[in-house]
Amino acid sequence: MKITPVILSGGGGTRLWPLSTPEKPKQFLALTGDATMFEMTLARAMDRDFFTAPIVVANAAHDALVKAQLAEVGIADAAIIYEPCARNTAPAIALAALAAHDVKAPLLVMPSDHLIADVAAFHAAIMAALPLVEEGWMVTFGIEPTAPETGYGYIRIGEELGTGVNRVERFVEKPDAATAQAMIDAGNHAWNGGIFLFRADIYLGALASLAPNILAAAQTAMAEASRDSGAIYPDAAAFSVSSADSIDYAVMEKADRVAVAPVSMGWSDVGSWDALYDIGAKALSNNVLVGDVRANDASGNLIHADGIRVSVHGIDNLIVVANGREVMILPRGQSQKVRDFAKD
Amino acid sequence: MKITPVILSGGGGTRLWPLSTPEKPKQFLALTGDATMFEMTLARAMDRDFFTAPIVVANAAHDALVKAQLAEVGIADAAIIYEPCARNTAPAIALAALAAHDVKAPLLVMPSDHLIADVAAFHAAIMAALPLVEEGWMVTFGIEPTAPETGYGYIRIGEELGTGVNRVERFVEKPDAATAQAMIDAGNHAWNGGIFLFRADIYLGALASLAPNILAAAQTAMAEASRDSGAIYPDAAAFSVSSADSIDYAVMEKADRVAVAPVSMGWSDVGSWDALYDIGAKALSNNVLVGDVRANDASGNLIHADGIRVSVHGIDNLIVVANGREVMILPRGQSQKVRDFAKD
Numbered sequence: 217m218k219i220t221p222v223i224l225s226g227g228g229g230t231r232l233w234p235l236s237t238p239e240k241p242k243q244f245l246a247l248t249g250d251a252t253m254f255e256m257t258l259a260r261a262m263d264r265d266f267f268t269a270p271i272v273v274a275n276a277a278h279d280a281l282v283k284a285q286l287a288e289v290g291i292a293d294a295a296i297i298y299e300p301c302a303r304n305t306a307p308a309i310a311l312a313a314l315a316a317h318d319v320k321a322p323l324l325v326m327p328s329d330h331l332i333a334d335v336a337a338f339h340a341a342i343m344a345a346l347p348l349v350e351e352g353w354m355v356t357f358g359i360e361p362t363a364p365e366t367g368y369g370y371i372r373i374g375e376e377l378g379t380g381v382n383r384v385e386r387f388v389e390k391p392d393a394a395t396a397q398a399m400i401d402a403g404n405h406a407w408n409g410g411i412f413l414f415r416a417d418i419y420l421g422a423l424a425s426l427a428p429n430i431l432a433a434a435q436t437a438m439a440e441a442s443r444d445s446g447a448i449y450p451d452a453a454a455f456s457v458s459s460a461d462s463i464d465y466a467v468m469e470k471a472d473r474v475a476v477a478p479v480s481m482g483w484s485d486v487g488s489w490d491a492l493y494d495i496g497a498k499a500l501s502n503n504v505l506v507g508d509v510r511a512n513d514a515s516g517n518l519i520h521a522d523g524i525r526v527s528v529h530g531i532d533n534l535i536v537v538a539n540g541r542e543v544m545i546l547p548r549g550q551s552q553k554v555r556d557f558a559k560d
Numbered sequence: 561m562k563i564t565p566v567i568l569s570g571g572g573g574t575r576l577w578p579l580s581t582p583e584k585p586k587q588f589l590a591l592t593g594d595a596t597m598f599e600m601t602l603a604r605a606m607d608r609d610f611f612t613a614p615i616v617v618a619n620a621a622h623d624a625l626v627k628a629q630l631a632e633v634g635i636a637d638a639a640i641i642y643e644p645c646a647r648n649t650a651p652a653i654a655l656a657a658l659a660a661h662d663v664k665a666p667l668l669v670m671p672s673d674h675l676i677a678d679v680a681a682f683h684a685a686i687m688a689a690l691p692l693v694e695e696g697w698m699v700t701f702g703i704e705p706t707a708p709e710t711g712y713g714y715i716r717i718g719e720e721l722g723t724g725v726n727r728v729e730r731f732v733e734k735p736d737a738a739t740a741q742a743m744i745d746a747g748n749h750a751w752n753g754g755i756f757l758f759r760a761d762i763y764l765g766a767l768a769s770l771a772p773n774i775l776a777a778a779q780t781a782m783a784e785a786s787r788d789s790g791a792i793y794p795d796a797a798a799f800s801v802s803s804a805d806s807i808d809y810a811v812m813e814k815a816d817r818v819a820v821a822p823v824s825m826g827w828s829d830v831g832s833w834d835a836l837y838d839i840g841a842k843a844l845s846n847n848v849l850v851g852d853v854r855a856n857d858a859s860g861n862l863i864h865a866d867g868i869r870v871s872v873h874g875i876d877n878l879i880v881v882a883n884g885r886e887v888m889i890l891p892r893g894q895s896q897k898v899r900d901f902a903k904d
Contacts, residue, residue: 536889543880546872
């Protein structure tokens with residue numbers, strides 16, 4: 217059976233301010249090249265030999281962005297579910313599972329604000345996981361960790377269930393630095409990248425037993441949804457009573473048959489300007505330059521110009537981000553300070 | 561007799577790029593506060609007890625800026641001479657001298673892109689020079705030098721002719737560093753600030769003997785000028801044949817009765833972003849911040865935001881200049897590098 221991509225595009229982070237804003241969050245920005253992360257996420261699951269038309273769960277405020285970027289990659293038959301309010305991932309995925317054409321369809325749940333450099337490795341991991349998924353397992357993809365990051369959840373990898381798929385021994389919430397290092401040293405851990413593969417009916421069944429409030433809210437919201445040429449507007453009053461829980465907390469950490477497909481695929485959640493420097497293509501003098509930028513006698517900088525020209529001389533190891541309204545400058549390694557500016 | 565201010569506003573430098581552009585050069589920018597340098601130059605000679613209406617020599621391309629800024633300071637009766645082409649200062653001042661209502665009127669020639677912090681000192685120097693000017697002397701104001709600058713011409717101050725006025729012993733073209741230091745050490749030298757006071761007829765007489773080609777071109781251009789409600793458009797063909805010489809080269813360095821009024825008046829030609837830092841009001845941590853700027857853990861920076869917001873964290877001793885089209889960043893002390901960017 218073909219896999220149904222479920223694209224979660226409701227996020228609205230501020231860690232890539234000033235480019236990322238609530239009106240145009242990072243998944244809709246072309247941060248690394250010509251395509252946006254939303255478009256690249258769609259493109260990863262566009263081969264109709266393996267995938268059906270996608271289901272996109274979006275914020276209604278991003279309606280125009282979603283439609284324009286679907287058109288940009290040539291998808292005319294997506295089902296778009298506009299969340300009436302943000303209720304975290306478990307309810308969002310419930311809406312998508314209820315909209316699936318076939319209750320046994322495997323759903324490939326993907327955040328739209330991550331990068332995957334090695335799409336072939338991703339596809340191979342999906343194919344490795346698919347037999348277990350069809351048997352009723354829920355699979356999360358475990359990102360091979362490259363550093364003792366404290367900002368991610370971890371998965372302890374258990375016994376092998378099949379080639380490339382292992383039982384999840386346990387989920388570990390965002391750890392402290394020592395715990396993170398210990399897991400890296402132990403070697404049998406992966407980052408939880410928030411990408412999942414499971415049958416719609418299996419997910420809904422898990423919700424029924426583990427989070428019935430979420431399932432009921434989603435069912436009522438979809439039963440009373442209005443529809444308009446491919447767009448689905450779940451009922452706001454019904455959906456708003458749902459708990460706002462992540463799929464990890466509501467389902468994955470508590471369900472029985474949960475597996476992990478470990479994969480090394482050049483994954484990044486592009487969680488900061490520093491991360492974008494790390495993954496960016498280095499020009500001369502280790503600068504990462506995006507947009508209309510002139511850099512003389514400058515090294516190690518990330519300079520991102522969007523609709524404005526940036527000219528620098530003699531600066532090193534800075535992050536410079538500018539559009540027609542805002543300019544932000546800080547040293548590399550301090551991009552978490554963006555939050556101080558973005559909140560105003 | 562009242563003094564007639566002659567405001568030279570034809571300049572179009574690029575040293576304060578990206579704010580200063582040929583379309584809107586620095587004299588028309590509010591770089592240090594609410595008023596532009598052109599407006600501040602007008603305001604220095606607006607007291608009608610001592611000054612007549614000004615004569616403004618301008619570039620026709622700056623027509624709207626000139627008129628708007630004259631209106632801003634409340635001057636409705638200026639004579640505006642639009643140079644048909646740029647021919648340096650000697651011909652420009654010749655046009656103004658020919659437009660003076662009284663041939664014996666003392667003309668106070670002022671570039672419009674300089675700052676004078678102590679206007680009272682300037683006025684005192686003018687008053688000190690006026691008796692000699694009325695006798696037929698040509699006076700230049702000698703700026704008390706504060707450093708061995710190599711970018712200015714110098715004046716060697718000779719015998720005293722009257723209180724606060726001395727004979728010019730000699731003009732020194734832009735010196736090398738050793739020569740500049742020797743003049744500073746000697747103590748009897750001033751910078752040539754390009755501000756002059758002389759009678760219109762004396763200047764025109766000096767031109768007749770020292771630069772008759774310039775006088776003839778200016779006379780023909782004015783005789784064949786078109787006029788339109790206060791604006792004078794000298795004939796382009798006639799004016800274009802004039803030599804393009806500075807008043808220093810064409811007249812002051814060669815004439816006989818040339819005096820200097822030494823003055824310490826907080827003068828700056830605002831020749832670079834570094835100069836603007838030096839004269840700027842220092843906020844916390846020695847930052848000079850102009851416009852909508854947020855600076856956290858930052859020190860010693862000049863940050864100039866024009867129609868855009870600039871947010872910085874953890875940067876020191878940089879020059880950051882931004883408008884809606886351009887962002888420029890370089891270290892303090894290197895503002896001469898602006899030329900590399902401005903020429904494109």
